Amino acid sequence: MPTKKKSSVFLEQRTVDLGFRVAEEGKPIGLACAPHLHRELELIYLRRGRIEAFADSTRVELSAGDVYLSFPNQIHHYRSLDGKESYILFIIKPDLIPDYLELFLHGLPTSPLIAGAGDSPRINTLLYLLLDAEQRRHRSDDGTDALPSEGDLAKRRRGYLLALFSELLPRMEISMLPGGEGTSLRAIIDYCTAHFAENLSLSTLESELHLNKYYISHLFSSKLGLRFNDYVNSLRINEACRLLLGSDHSVTRISEAVGFNTLRTFNRAFTKQMGVSPTEYRRGKEQTSPSHVSFPTRTQLEQLSPSVQLGTPLAKKKD
Secondary structure: OOOOOOOOOEEOOOOOOEEEEEEEOOEOOOOOEEEEEOOOEEEEEEEEOOEEEEEOOEEEEEOOOOEEEEOOOOOEEEEEOOOOOEEEEEEEOHHHOHHHHHHHHHEEEOOOEEOOHHHOHHHHHHHHHHHHHHHHHOOOOOOOOOOOOHHHHHHHHHHHHHHHHHHHHHHOOEEEOOOOHHHHHHHHHHHHHHHOOOOOOHHHHHHHHOOOHHHHHHHHHHHHOOOHHHHHHHHHHHHHHHHHHHOOOOHHHHHHHOOOOOHHHHHHHHHHHHOOOHHHHHHHOOOOOOOEOOOOOHHHHHHOOOOOOOOOOOOOOOO
């Protein structure tokens, strides 16, 4: 009798502080995606359609006008219920909203669903103002529109985010996390994200975080479906991809910079995860706008291949 393949969680390491995507009638891409997590907030305003959404073990259904918000390091994924969802999605670095940073890092909502929040005139206006500000930041100046300066747009972003979350968070029931697996997993992920380029091991985490290394290994296996070494390698490879596309450093130098002891080990791990060698990746990968959000698909999880960046211009909500 064949054994059932254990599902895994895709761990994302993003290089921008705010990403966005707009979709109309499921295009350019729907909300179906495999389980993943990252250190950012993920916010969805569903304008039309129906989706099934998960945050950790909590399942909710969203319909037109609902808002979904997952907190940092919550395992989340979505499934389209009609294939015609229209939505605005933001992935937001918590540091952009320092007034609520403590809440984001140590709190957890009872449910990620904020029913009907998008129908609030204030929230709806702030969502579109934030999207417009982000699109302006990435719009080329063709001389037909007087664009605000980068500094002015950054100030608008901070203001819109603070105003938006001051409207959304009072509509959620949020509890501060007690000690336990959820808190431990967050601490482990945070430490690995900050120190993956160093000589990182289970023994290092045991010493630094005062957690038993066998317990740490259990958390990776039971919560993420990954081995610890595979997780650390995924962080290193993600950073290597960024350096391969965004710098002219040699492959050897990049290998050392992201924490691999030998070039051979780096090449083997990179090819396993990305399906091509580092040199082939640098030569053949087309770099796209980093502000546009992409999701891992289940095929990508099984094959450990790179995700595709997608984005689309703003499409207004139909009456």
